[in-house]
Amino acid sequence: MWSRRQGRLRPTVCGVEELRRRRREREAALRKARREQQLVSKRLLRDDTPEEAGEGCVAAILGETEVQQFLRQAQRGTEEKEREGALVSLRRGLQHPETQQTFIRLEGSMRTLVGLLTSNQALLQLEAARCLHELSHSEQSTVAEACLPATSYLLTYLSGHSSDFIELCLYTLGNLIVESEAVRRQLLPQGIVPALAACIQSPHVAVLEALGYALSQLLQAEEAPEKIIPPASASSSILASTLPQHMLQMLQPGPKLNPGVAVEFAWCLHYIICSQVSNPLLIGHGALSTLGLLLLDLAGAVQRTEDAGLELLACPVLRCLSNLLTEAAVETVGGQMQLRDERVVAALFILLQFFFQKQPSLLPEGLWLLNNLTAISPSFCTSLLSLDLIEPLLQLLPVSNVVSVMVLTVLCNVAEKGPAYCQRLWPGPLLPALLHTLAFSDTEVVGQSLELLHLLFLYQPEAVQVFLQQSGLQALERHQEEAQLQDRVYALQQTALQG
Secondary structure (H helix, E strand, O other), X not given: OOOOOOOOOOHHHHOHHHHHHHHHHHHHHHHHHHHHOOOOOOOOOOOOOHHHHHHOOOOOOOOHHHHHHHHHHHHHOOOHHHHHXXXXXXXXXXXXXXXXXXXXXXXXXXXXXXXXXXXXXXXXXXXXXXXXXXXXXXXXXXXXXXXXXXXXXXXXXXXXXXXXXXXXXXXXXXXXXXXXXXXXXXXXXXXXXXXXXXXXXXXXXXXXXXXXXXXXXHXXXXXXXXXXXXXXXXXXXXXXXXXXXXXXXXXXXXXXXXXXXXXXXHHHHHHHHHHOOOHHHHHHXXXXXXXXXXXXXXXXXXXXXXXXXXXXXHHHHHHHHHHHOOOHHHHHHHHHOOOOOHHHHHHHHHXXXXXXXXXXXXXXXXXXXXXXXHHHOHHHHHHHHHOOOHHHHHOOOOOOHHHHHHHHHHHHHHHOOXXXXXXXXXXXXXXXXXXXXXXXXXXXXXXHHHHHHHHHHHHOOHHHHHHHHOOHXXXXXXXXXXOOOHHHHHHHHHHHHHO
C-alpha cells in the first residue's frame, strides 16, 4: 500500500495558478480563431418566370455584338415588351462569367444599364436591377467595382414601396459589399448605414432577411472594427445607429420571432461582438438577457420538434453568449444576465444532446459556452453537479479530440473551485473516463487529462490512492517520453509516489 502524505503538489512544478495560466492562453487562442472564422459568401436571388423556366435551355454566353444589341434594344426599342425582353436576354447571359467580363469591358455599358435602372418604367427598372444582381454575384472584384455607378441608386431605392424591389437591392448591395473595399469606401459616405437602419422597420419578412444578409456582409469587412462599427459618427457607424437595439428585438423569443430573420441578425450580432469594439454597450442594451432567454427558448423548441434547422440559429446564439461572457463588464451586470439559475445549464445540455444526435460538429459551440459559464461562476459548477450532468458530459468524450479537450476543460473549471467540488467529482464515472483519455494519442487531450488529475490530487488526496489502485502509474508511463508532456507526467508520478 502506498501511504498518503500531506505534501501533494509542489507549486514550483505546476500549481493551480500555472494551470489557470495555461488554460487562459489556450482559451485566448481559441477565441481568436473563432473571431476570425467568418462566413463570407454571396447569394443569388434568381426567380425565373414560368416561361423562362419552361424553356429548359441553358442561357448562352454573349459576345460583344450581342451585348451591344440587347443594350441598344433595351434603351431604344419602340415597344416596352421588346425593351424588357432585351434586358431579360442580357440578364440570362450575365449568368456567365465570360459575359460579365465582356459587359464591363464595353464602353458605356454600365452607364446604359444605370440609365435603365433610373427610368420611370417599373418593369425596365426591375430587369435592370436583376442584371446588376447577376453582376454582383461575380467572384471577380473588377466586376463589383464596375457596378459602383449604380450603388447610390440602389441605396435610394431602399426607401421605395415595392418589397420585392427592396429585397433585390439589398441582396445586390450585400454581394457588392463583400467583394471590394472600394465599394465599401463609396457606400459609407453615401449613407448605407442609415439606409439599412431605415429598412429594419419593414413589416416584410423577406426584406428583413435580405437586410440581415447585407448587414452581415458589411460587418465582416476587414476594416469594420475601425471604420464601420465604432460610434465615431452618426452617418457611418453601426453602434451610433438604432440597429443594435432593433437586432436584439428581432431575437426576442415569442410568437413574433421569425427563425430566418433571427438567424441573419444573430450572425450580425456575432460579428459586432467579435470586433470587441463596445461589448459593454451591447450588454447595457440587454444582449445577455435576450440571448439567455433565446437559449432557453431554443432548448424548448428542440424538445418539441425534430426540425434540424434549429442549429442554424443555435450556432450564432451560442457564439454570441460565449464571447460576451469573456467581457469583464459581465461581472457588473449580473442582475440582468438572466443566466444565474439551473435552467441555463439544463437548456444547454438539451442542446448538447440534440447536437450529439443530429449535428456533432456543433458540440464545440455548446461546450465553449459551458466552459465560459463554469469559468466565471461557481454557481454554474454547482448546477452541473446538482443536476447530475457529469456523466452525460463524459459521454461526449468519444466524439472527437476537440470535444474531449473541451469536456476536460469544463471539468477542470469545476475541480478548480476547490475540495468540495472535487469530492463530488471523484471517483464516480470520472476515474475510468480519465484512464481512457490518458490512453489517447492526442497530446492536447492527454495534457488536459493531466491538468485535471493535478487538480484532483491537490484538492482530493484520496484520489491518489484510488488512481494507483486502477493502474494509474502505468497509464502515465505511456507519455513520460513525450516532450510536451514530460514535466506534467513527472510531477504527477512524484505526487502519486509521495501520496
